[in-house]
Amino acid sequence: MPENKIGNLNALKRLGVFAAWAVVVAIVLALVSVRVDLYAQCILAGGIIVLMQGLRKFGYVTRFRVFFLMLSAFLLLRYIWWRTFYTLGYNGLPDFIFMVLLYAAEIYGVVIALLSYFVNVHPLDRETLPLDMSPDKLPHVDVLIPTYNEPTDLLEVTLRAALDMRYPGSHLKVYLLDDGGTLQKRTQASPEKAAEARHRHEELQALAARHGGIYLTREKNQHAKAGNVNEALAHCHGDLVLILDADHVPTVDFLEKTVGFFQQDEKLYLVQTPHFFINPDPVEKNLNMFGRMPPENEMFYAVIQRGLDFWDGAYFCGSAAVLRRSHLDEVGGIGGVSITEDAETAMKLHACGYRSAYLNEPLISGLQPETFSSFIVQRLRWAQGMVQLFLLKNVFRLKGLSIPQKLCYFSNTFYWFFSYARVMLLLAPMAYLVFGLRFYNANISEFFAYGLPAMLGAILTSDYLFGRYRWTLISELYEMLQSLFSLQAILLVIRSPRAPSFNVTPKGEHMEEDTISQLAGPFYVVYTLVVATLIIGIWKFFHADEHRDVILSAIGWDVLNLIILNACIGVLYERRQRRATPRVPTDMVGEVGLNADGAMPAITEAVAPEDHSLIEEKLSDRVPCRVIDISSGGAQLSFDAGLAPRIHKELNCLHVFNRALNHDSAVPIAVRNTFPSADRKSIVVGVQFIDRSVAGLSETVALSSGDSRRWADYRAHRNRSRGIARSVLLIIQLGTVHAGGQYALFFKGLGSYVKRRLVDPVVSSRFVASFPYKIKKIYAYIIS
Structure with a gap:
């Protein structure tokens, strides 16, 4: 069927789905505002969560996809209706200001979730269309x-x-x-x-x-x-x-x-x-x-x-x-x-x-980008650019777009305000536990009836929609890493929408040694404040006469922030990266030619592909191997340990089937290193591809990067579901393991520094005298 007709049929299908959504949304909105007592709300919300989990558990969620999404949307809208009409109130100017700021962050979160449900209601799977090679129909x-x-x-x-x-x-x-x-x-x-x-x-x-x-x-x-x-x-x-x-x-x-x-x-x-x-x-x-x-x-x-x-x-x-x-x-x-x-x-x-x-x-x-600083450069450009579009290209006033398209573009641009919501959720426990601000006029029972089911429904839905591609709390980790920098960048765009300039993202970087990121400072400050908030909260819990349930919930909120921040601290300890060109795992069967006299055949720009047979004539032997990883510049080859006596000679040519080009490749190589495998059952040899002629590069680039099936297989291997509980435990584990090493390094350095400063009276007096200046310098760094 011609694609024009397919496009028209898809348009009718989209129209039908959108009309059905409009009807269902109208029904949901009518039910959201129905008033019931707290007990009935608990039964209703709990029943919906049980139903959603049952649909997932017994495999019916795909068949009832829209119904499942609507259940989650109902819980979110029900929460916002309750939050708007029953928890907002004036308790003093500071309390009111923070209440409005936090409420805006919650509205943002609900809007983004609902837009996500709409966008992903029916993901489309396209198959490739045949290419007509007729000269008059083939595009240039x-x-x-x-x-x-x-x-x-x-x-x-x-x-x-x-x-x-x-x-x-x-x-x-x-x-x-x-x-x-x-x-x-x-x-x-x-x-x-x-x-x-x-x-x-x-x-x-x-x-x-x-x-x-x-x-x-x-x-x-x-x-x-x-x-x-x-x-x-x-x-x-x-x-x-x-x-x-x-x-x-x-x-x-x-x-x-x-x-x-x-x-x-x-x-x-x-x-x-x-x-x-x-x-x-x-x-x-x-x-x-x-x-x-x-x-x-x-x-x-x-x-x-x-x-x-x-x-x-x-x-x-x-x-x-x-x-x-x-x-x-x-x-x-x-x-x-x-x-x-x-x-x-x-x-x-x-x-x-x-x-x-x-x-x-x-x-x-x-x-x-592999370094944290280059990662932030890239993400700040994306954030600023999408906020520019949000401000300068009002999608709802743009003629020619359908309503679904407008909602899609609104979702794409509005998402990038996540830094505001993330920072507000970081500050909320501190505002209550440290400063005593009253911005949430509800008791713990009411929150369990409205707020908790909405959160659980959103988590279940996110895991259903994206669980194979994004594990629970991983989004929060990435957003937290960006938020401390992107919020300021977004505020600059709001103040001057046309001011941002394009910054090229560094690629192919390498690092000679492990080091702490130069952007780690703000995270240390925030981490210290969150820990201090937790300590204050625990003290208040044991000394409070009332509202201990609210204090406990704020402590739990703070602990969640701490779990995510702990993983952030682990990320900020940059691991060395000496190879600018990465090698990707593969599993190809091949053979390597050995030189009888240990002499390497000369490979120059003058060697044409048809002359590579001259190289093979000089080979006296071949041994089997497996290619375990590869790049355009080299590979790692695995040999059976029993072949060790034979591969002490010079390896000079890798013979392997090139699936991208559908022929056998003979690639000249030079040995770079040799070491036993982890299980000691094989020998791993790192080799470099040494033919940099045009023909030689064509062969190695196609061998390493030309086969789309390899990328499809590798992609499928990386993308797998983990489950909500195991994902949360993973974040806790990663934060504990990788941040722990950084803490040990920090305290070791701090102890050495203190010992150096305090043992010598002269050095100590100079340090004390310069302390106000150091504090001022640290403050200037933080606010910059």
């Missing part, structure tokens, strides 16, 4: 790779992979867009920086020419990535545009799986694919959870984008996406009002009546 594709300051080695891999995608060469052009070697940068005032820009300009020109790509730069660095891409669009004329970040390496079948959608739907402007990362972010790395839990971005790419796609709201994510050039030209190219140019562009194209599609298959492998 321009691949754009914007770059600013990324290493040349990283760019070379992406460029080579883009050129090696399975697509007729007559219909494919690959452009390297260099914003680090612009005329403005090559002629800047600083001689050192100008020389650096000229060197980059010449180096990337040579790189593009060597591989068969096209090098482009511009005169001035204006409008960051959006300006770079728009400048390039004036120099290329393909029917479709594939945009790849500098570190996003495409698989060989990327265009085969995406271009077919455009052939069958003329109103389609976008096919977006997931951003799939092969290295750990700072949470995964520093808590030693990489590959053992779903990555942070998987909730968005595995569930939310599919939910948005059902409502024709899947949006452009800046990379790993194909766009129709004519539709892009119609809106003036990539948007530049906000620093999240991708979402802004998608919003404009959806408003023009064009459609998008989301294909939930990993077709690129990318890098994400």
Whole structure:
């Protein structure tokens, strides 16, 4: 069936689902305000929680998905109705101000939860559409790779992979867009920086020419990535545009799986694919959870984008996406009002009546920031950009969008105010236990009847919707890590919406040794305050004459904050990262050639693929091995321990089946290290791929990054459900183990410092004299 007809049928289906939702919501809203006594409310709320858990336990939740979501929505709305009409009151100006601030945070949380239920009511699963290879129907594709300051080695891999995608060469052009070697940068005032820009300009020109790509730069660095891409669009004329970040390496079948959608739907402007990362972010790395839990971005790419796609709201994510050039030209190219140019562009194209599609298959492998500071740089840009869209592009006033699309975009932008809600929930126990503010006019029984069921319902629903991709309290951990910085950044955007500038996220970083993050200071201050609040709360509990139940609930709230903060402290202890190019686990059967005389065959740029047979003639023997991890630059090979006497000779060529290219590869290698496996049953040999010729790089890049099936398998392995209780216990365990080492290091250093300062009277007197200055300096650091 043509995709235009499919699009119309999907539109009718969306209309029907939305109408059904509208009716059900009206019924729920009518029931929310029904007044019952406290006992009846307890029975009602408890019964709903039992029913929700029963639906999950006995496997009926998928069949009754909408009903399940409505039960949770009812509990949330019932809580907000009670909270609004029965718990708000004036108890003094400070109490009233904090009450309003906390109430706003609760409203935010409920709105985000309800929007999430709506967005994810029916996630769409798309299958790839066949690609018509007829010359008159095959679109011309321009691949754009914007770059600013990324290493040349990283760019070379992406460029080579883009050129090696399975697509007729007559219909494919690959452009390297260099914003680090612009005329403005090559002629800047600083001689050192100008020389650096000229060197980059010449180096990337040579790189593009060597591989068969096209090098482009511009005169001035204006409008960051959006300006770079728009400048390039004036120099290329393909029917479709594939945009790849500098570190996003495409698989060989990327265009085969995406271009077919455009052939069958003329109103389609976008096919977006997931951003799939092969290295750990700072949470995964520093808590030693990489590959053992779903990555942070998987909730968005595995569930939310599919939910948005059902409502024709899947949006452009800046990379790993194909766009129709004519539709892009119609809106003036990539948007530049906000620093999240991708979402802004998608919003404009959806408003023009064009459609998008989301294909939930990993077709690129990318890098994400590994240090906490670079992670924060990236997330602050996202937060500021989405808040810019919220303020400057009022989605409810934007003509051309359907109501579901408006709700989807509102959900996407409004979510980024989470830092406000997270900070308010952090301060609430302190406001009550330390300052005695009365901002919640209810007793513990009322909270158990209304508040607790709403929380439990939201947790059950979140675990149902996202449990395979986001474990309980993991979202809270990521949000807490960002909130202490993003709240200030968001306030700056609110004050001046057009002020934020685009900051490039550092990639491919490495660290020589373990260290505490330079951004750890604010967390230590907050952690100390939360611990002090807990101590005060415990003291008040044992000395109070009344309200001990409320004090106990505030203590429990504080303990939850402490559990999350403890895990944050563990994340802030940065683990060393010496390898800039990550290797990903794999399991391939291969063979390695051995040199009889220990001499390594010479491999140079002059060696062509057809001449690699000359290398094999010099081999006297081969031994079997398994490739256990791989990157474009090297691999780790595992040999049976019994083969140890035979592999003392020089290993010189890896023979393995290259599934991306569907042939056997012979890859020249050099040994870097050898060590026994953990179980002592095998020997592991680290090798480097030494053929850096164009043909040699094509072979190794395809072998390491070209097979989309490997990414699909690896993704499925990482994404698995854990359960609510086990997830909470995991956070407690991770915080205890990884923060504990940091505490020991801190107190050891503190003891040494105190001993040094106090034993020497002269040093001690100087330290005391400088104490006011040190306090002032610490305060200045915190408020900055």
